[in-house]
Amino acid sequence: MTPRRALVLLIVISAGVRLLAAGLLGLGNDEAYHFLYAAHPALSYYDHPPMLAWTEQLGLFLTGETYSPLALRLGFIAMFAGSTWLMARIAARWHGPWAGFFAAMALNLTAYYGLAASTFALPDGPLLFFWLLTLDRLSTAIDDDRRTIPWLGVGLTWGCAMLSKYHAIFLPAGAVLYLALTPSKRRLLLRPGPYVAIVVGLLVFSPVLVWNATHGWASFVFQGGRAVGGITPRPDCLAIALLAQSGYLLPWIWLPLMAVLVRDLRRWWRLENQGERLALALAVLPFAAFTMVACFRPVLPHWGLIGLVSLFPALGREWAEHWSKTPARVRRSLCMAAGFSVVLLGLTLVEYRTGMLQRVEGSRWGLFKAQADPTGDLYGWDQVAAGLEKLGALSDPDAFLVTRYWYQSAQVAHAINLRRPVLCYNIDDPRGFAFWSKPNEFVGRDAVLLAINDEMIPLPFYQRWFTETSSLGEFTVERMGKPLRKVRAYRLRNQRAAFPYTFSPERIAAREMLRAGRHPMDATSLSAGRMPAVPVIRR
Template identity: 30%
Template sequence: MTVMRLVYAYVLDLRTDEAYYWTWSKENVLSFLDHPPMIAWFIRFGTAIFGDTTLGVRFSGIVAMLVTQLLLADIVRRTTRNNVRAVMLGLLLPEAALYYGLLMAKVAPDTAMIPFMVAMLWSLVRLAGSDDGRWWLAAGLFAGLALLSKFTTVMLAPAVVAFALVPDWRWRWLRSPYPYLAALLVVAVFSPALIWNWQHDWASFRFQAVRATTEGALTLRTLGEFIGMQFGLVGFVLLPVTLFGTALTAWRGYRGREPVAILLSTAVIVPFGYLLWKSLTLRVGDTWPMFLWPAGLAAVAINVTRMPLEGWSPRLIKSTLFWARTAVSSGIVFVVCVFLYYTVAPWNLIGRNDPIGTEAGYDQLAARAEAQLRATGATWVATTDYRTYAMLRWFLRGRVPVVEINERGRFQGFADPGMNLIRDHAGLYVGREPENNLPLWRETSATRQPLERVERRWRGMVMDTYSLEKITGWTPDLSPPPDTTFFRWRVLATLMGNPVAHS
């Protein structure tokens, strides 16, 4: 399965967000508007080994999956006292989930966050098994690294608090210095993002606050999308198996005040409940819940050994084992089929909604853009969305400067892209229709000369159309004031399903 992920990482073109994070890896800044810096460091690690290739960008995701599996296996091993069958189940369950078994090769902040999050849980399991308070420090270190990967790590705080306060040992840890030292360690490790935000008017927190506080009209559509996405990315059999295992673990943990059971179940229930509630009014991103399911997978593997010891009916025990095995076998088959569909099959069975196809074909756009640069004498490329900007930077590889002229808040502290080739020179604008006619153009002195329309295709289907235009008479301001149209970023409309309007 690891070899399969390596092939997937090597064969498929980068998706737009992956290319965007790759551009981050080329910058020397403490943090970024959208997310903390860990994903950029992960990508830099992979490209240092394999160069600026798809495998280089994605290599850290392969390593992250292996680390996650080994940590989950050790959590299960220690909790079940070396039960080999449970450990094997703990290793195989992630392989049966589409996201972990295949799509974790696609780098995202979640890719960096997940192994650190599981390492934090592993440290707390070691704490429960050894009663050695120094494991709080390891947990604090890994929690800080997870937070330096993605802010949603804070959703695990209730699980840690319940782990410390619900069991009978609560007063010992309340009087111990270790949990408080661990909290200080979290802050220290997270300090690069804190320093960057302090220097930039707390931009990341304001950016993410829009996601957390936005409330739209109640709709079952986004709820259905969220639940459907979980079935697809976790597994049509594995998702209900994991929910059952988590519920049983929560019952056992809170009834008997078992620290590990409380930790694992709460790490799933609280974030899942919050995201389920948010999905009633907001579109929840496909990767947002992926950090919570590893704890549930560990709970499933542990339950297989605990249920016979707790007096459950033989019929329920047999049924639980059957469905766990079915989840593994059917899930791995599904993961392999998806792999073959994207790497071998020539068809497009999902149309324009295909999650890979909708972000494929940018090489065609880049080739036409490069041809127009030669034909018109333009020396730089302009875009008005970060996805097109990132993909053109990926394919043009520094041969000409590529800039997104708006949303400059995303690029605070970035290096000079080559203003000597931009200032007073003709440029080439590449705009996705109909966003190529944004009102912001009226605030410039640019003269736009239409050149051609380019279709981005995947497996014979048109996924998007772009307008290529020559720009003269204007030099963009790459450091505009924060209160201008060219600085503000777009997030609210994207969350609500309209990627054009500004927040």
């Protein structure tokens, strides 16, 4: 077995497992929402840049299956296969071919990148691919420090990374940090190459700049507000963030990566491998930035993970060294780690089909509730579409559907195959629906308002916009005979005025400050002087 053959087997087998999972699991809330990106082509979007939509559109185009979860995810599975190859290529260049294989293996054994971002329609899949491709091109350009041409490739790949997710802003920052702290490479800061790369990258990224300039810089305000911390120290948030990171990467990957990070920081000036120095510079800034934010507010665990990806080549080198000394022990450890990932995926598929955790609700153990089912959001939306059909909610060609929450509207829209317009009537947080919808088109039309489970529906709020409201009926989504989701439907007749999707940078910033626990306004004051507030979503 050669490293090359081992890598090919890894890519083929892991891609096959992901294709199986992608075909068996329904769409998650974020995926259903991201599907609407592909359904509404644009230069950019409120939440993310457009690479996410382009990757989705690739799979949908190649298969011709517009509403297939597998088709939606196909581009992401292919892109992770490319990420696996890139990881092996980078690590092999710096540390040898077996280090390349083990670095790629470690990436595949993580929970977030190896199972989630590699299978589902999430922006971190394209970001990972173009982050690694930028690292590959950057390493080549720095080694060939007499020519400017390689920097064109750096700019192109970095621009694509920026089109994937704004976290890619840390790539040029880390590169500058590396050049400034490496005496033998510092002269590159006086040469045109790095600046050519910046210009090319910004040109590639320009569609996002154009979209934001014509939409009040909405995306930058929204994402910037999420990344800004509060003013009160929150050690609990920091502890949760680090523990969650460990869970996302799995402890047997995260802890060795932390050891690599600390060790290389302590011996920075003695590191002889320039690739390892570059990787450390690219890793430390995003990890430090989001760790600092976590000291003051809750953060999503995967925000800071992309920086740690740069440390996998060093981890692959360590595994290769252990392999050369104790191959049997390393083989057992890898089999156990791979087995855990396969079992975890298998349990997810079983839970999705059977709802075992949901079914023990009310048992003598009392450990689980249906709301805590990790697969509940993915299941049963086809039953929602069938229930709406029975209620006649889809029979009126002039009617449209409404929910209060963007993720519910997205799931309904995908479930009914976009047969009717689906809107999100929420003043405080409509997400992309504020930009996809044309409110004036719905004046004079009837709506069907959907309430999921036991959520409170403020009918007096909607009565301001419609002449009459009445109950249409309700139904229950079941899994293995156990109720999973209750849907109540209300008929709203004759919309009298356009719903106010009023975007304000100040409004979005205030909402994100409120979520961070550092703003004196409450949800009502966010809408004061305009309308009764719909409570801010807290997820």
